[in-house]
Amino acid sequence: MTNDKFALFLGCVAPLRYPGIEKATREMFKALGYNLKEMPGAGCCPAPGVIRSFDQATWLALAARNLAIAEKEGCDILTICNGCYGSLFDANHILHEDPAMLAKVNEILKGIGMHYSGKVQVRHFADVMFNDIGIEKLQQKITNPLNMNVAAHYGCHFVRPSKIKHLDDPERPHILDELIGWTGAKSVPYAEKNMCCGAGGGVRSRDGKFALSFTETKLKNMKAAKADYIIDVCPFCHLQFDRGQKDLPGYNLPVIHLAQLYGMAMGLPRASLGLEAHEIKVNL
Amino acid sequence: MSNAKIPDPAFAQSIIDAGGKTLDLCYQCGTCTGSCPSGRTTAFRTRQLIRKAQLGLKDDILPSDELWMCTTCYSCVERCPRDVDIVDIIILMRNMAVQKGYMAEDHKKVGASLLKTGHTVPSSDKMKALRTSMGLPADPPTTISDAKAMADFHKIMEKTGFVKLIGGQ
Ligand code: SF4
Ligand code: SF4
Numbered sequence: 001m002t003n004d005k006f007a008l009f010l011g012c013v014a015p016l017r018y019p020g021i022e023k024a025t026r027e028m029f030k031a032l033g034y035n036l037k038e039m040p041g042a043g044c045c046p047a048p049g050v051i052r053s054f055d056q057a058t059w060l061a062l063a064a065r066n067l068a069i070a071e072k073e074g075c076d077i078l079t080i081c082n083g084c085y086g087s088l089f090d091a092n093h094i095l096h097e098d099p100a101m102l103a104k105v106n107e108i109l110k111g112i113g114m115h116y117s118g119k120v121q122v123r124h125f126a127d128v129m130f131n132d133i134g135i136e137k138l139q140q141k142i143t144n145p146l147n148m149n150v151a152a153h154y155g156c157h158f159v160r161p162s163k164i165k166h167l168d169d170p171e172r173p174h175i176l177d178e179l180i181g182w183t184g185a186k187s188v189p190y191a192e193k194n195m196c197c198g199a200g201g202g203v204r205s206r207d208g209k210f211a212l213s214f215t216e217t218k219l220k221n222m223k224a225a226k227a228d229y230i231i232d233v234c235p236f237c238h239l240q241f242d243r244g245q246k247d248l249p250g251y252n253l254p255v256i257h258l259a260q261l262y263g264m265a266m267g268l269p270r271a272s273l274g275l276e277a278h279e280i281k282v283n284l
Numbered sequence: 285m286s287n288a289k290i291p292d293p294a295f296a297q298s299i300i301d302a303g304g305k306t307l308d309l310c311y312q313c314g315t316c317t318g319s320c321p322s323g324r325t326t327a328f329r330t331r332q333l334i335r336k337a338q339l340g341l342k343d344d345i346l347p348s349d350e351l352w353m354c355t356t357c358y359s360c361v362e363r364c365p366r367d368v369d370i371v372d373i374i375i376l377m378r379n380m381a382v383q384k385g386y387m388a389e390d391h392k393k394v395g396a397s398l399l400k401t402g403h404t405v406p407s408s409d410k411m412k413a414l415r416t417s418m419g420l421p422a423d424p425p426t427t428i429s430d431a432k433a434m435a436d437f438h439k440i441m442e443k444t445g446f447v448k449l450i451g452g453q
Contacts (some may be wrong), residue, residue, distance in 0.1 A: 012403040015424035041433025043402030053378040058446040112436040160358035170362045196357035206388045
């Protein structure tokens with residue numbers, strides 16, 4: 001029996017920069033018995049760092065439109081990006097807590113013939129893998145156990161702010177490390193693991209050099225811990241690490257999204273992982 | 285003469301009214317600054333920014349670069365002993381800065397991209413070819429390939445004043 005619970009929210013960076021993340025997610029969830037629905041006509045989440053910083057009312061209304069699309073499909077939302085998760089989760093939270101705001105947003109949505117009543121749940125795919133699917137079902141699908149040392153990068157908006165997300169310990173999260181371990185790969189401890197990649201908050205687009213200073217600190221710590229790969233759960237962190245290393249001589253750590261990692265472990269054809277789009281070549 | 289240091293209580297109140305209700309709770313312990321990756325290698329001080337906001341040092345804050353140095357990583361929010369919504373407050377002040385016309389050119393470009401395709405990044409022929417080779421549609425099933433959806437998306441941005449705000453079409 002297939003599970004029709006989720007609609008896949010694509011966002012911007014995955015489908016338009018690293019389509020392997022989209023493809024690997026679709027294939028992995030299919031193999032696990034999920035029939036991921038589409039969200040026809042969805043747009044940007046919109047991005048929490050840039051668009052929300054410019055105008056919160058616009059951010060909220062556009063997020064509500066995305067939520068309304070999923071509601072119409074009768075689905076919860078599955079996100080594959082910390083930014084999309086951050087925006088849609090936060091917006092949904094605001095609309096739940098504040099009926100006046102929900103009414104205001106619905107006034108705007110009325111102009112395009114849409115309505116949001118607040119029924120949708122917004123989930124991060126790694127949360128669903130860990131909490132809904134679980135170790136047993138995931139390990140059953142692993143035909144190609146991995147043997148590699150990796151640095152897990154949680155990013156900022158997966159478990160934080162914990163007071164509304166309640167997913168994991170914000171100072172010592174473990175979900176991603178466990179998910180990595182289930183594939184056979186080893187998540188090595190490294191200094192300042194919870195630190196941001198530098199891209200968020202509109203910093204990458206406004207001051208790329210400053211953003212890179214974060215990235216370099218992280219890479220230095222990952223390298224010192226002898227990690228051979230970076231595993232992320234966010235296409236934007238993914239982009240920051242992957243493209244950032246072009247401008248940081250001395251680093252050459254391939255960057256792999258968790259969906260791609262599971263794709264490898266589940267024996268998906270290499271072509272389904274879209275590794276050609278990566279700047280730092282993944283020779284696996 | 286610069287009036288950058290003149291406190292304006294109405295500004296602090298406007299942050300509170302816009303949703304930054306926890307601004308007053310800050311007792312200046314500095315835990316946020318100590319947690320902040322942006323402040324490590326720069327002069328950016330989260331505690332100081334919050335203090336300036338409490339005092340209403342509007343002309344100091346709104347045109348500043350420091351307002352845009354926060355990556356919204358939430359490290360400070362996790363540790364603040366007073367539960368100050370630091371990131372929300374920074375975002376509210378950014379909104380106010382943008383209203384006053386303080387917006388980086390590169391940020392305007394991101395806004396313009398949203399107006400055009402509903403996405404923050406464009407596609408390319410190379411991307412379409414890669415998608416197709418993987419068995420995905422050349423364009424994702426989003427605003428980028430759906431004229432009606434894009435028109436709806438744009439209508440919302442007109443209605444909220446975003447189109448005007450970023451000087452776009
Ligand atoms: S951690 Fe909280 S209370 Fe302490 S200075 Fe920062 S905002 Fe104020
Ligand atoms: S959310 Fe912003 S101010 Fe707070 S620690 Fe992160 S970068 Fe610093």
